[in-house]
Amino acid sequence: MTASPIPGTRPSLGITALGTYAPPRRVTNADFEARIDTNAEWIESRTGIRERRFAAPDEYTSDVGVGAVRDLLARDPDALLEVDAVxxxxxxxxxxMPSTAALIAMQVGLTGAAAFDLSTACSGFVYGLSVAQGLILAGTARRGLVVGAEALSKIVDQDDRNTAILFGDGGGAAVVGPVPQGYGFQHFVLGADGAGGSSLYLRCAAPRLPGGFEMGETVGMNGREVFKFAVRVLGDSGNEVLAKTGLSSADVDWLVPHQANIRIIEAACERVGMPLSKTVVNLGRYGNTSSATVPLALREALDDGRIRDGQQLLLVAFGGGLSWAASTMKWWGGAPSLVARAEREAVGV
Incomplete structure (x- = not known):
């Protein structure tokens, strides 16, 4: 096991535990045929989605997030030790208000930890990993719990063919903390362009965006504009973060993209220079779960053995804002308790 970093140097940080949750209710493409002008074959051919999960009527985002944390704890009961930011x-x-983060923290035994929500839509989980890393490096937190959780079925118009067929519910939870040197996060690229906000939005207090764009009451999307933006920004941000890390696409073992649309993923792979065979795709079973897609895909690839210890990963995502996020990381397959043991052994304790 690699020894602890030399005092005064930047520690290696990464994901030390990961759990996910998807509500049990499956909604297939065929379920939409009786309600909106579409058919199952049309949906799958254009999106790659076959089914998605919907939360129960009394199940909301905090419940989904707690489900992901409980899965994390089932895999590593000590995973939340020293977590002081959610x-x-x-x-x-x-x-x-209260924040969903605070509601999750309360239910998983982290009352008193710093807790706040982050709103960058589908890029939110990768944003959250970067924020957790920053809190730890600043000395504000020892470990962070990053949850990407959504109950999108509650806020999407289920009679709108443009959006209803795309979105599902789900959650992922990751602990960010020390990992052995040479593993973990390498670089992040984050960005946003509010001028594209009218292409993908959800109204809250204001009825219109700056410039006068009138928003509807549920999720609104200009599919054509989002597609063009997504393909460009996934490729550009992926290439940018690879350059910052000193890597090329040939050095990447697995690309883990936001799961929005199979055509977007295919086009983004081409721009980054990655084959689809080295790209984690589980869109067909979950649809677009916004901030939960990256952890759901990552956990699935870990469980089936595709992603292994020491492999080079590239995470890319885009979302409302319009926002984007990319990260390079070298996967470490240990657990927080093993890092603590390595640290103790390094100093002879």
């Missing part, structure tokens, strides 16, 4: 990335919070 970040929830979501666009479907239970309430604007």
């Amino acid at each position: 970040i929830c990335a979501t666009v479907s919070p239970d309430a604007l």
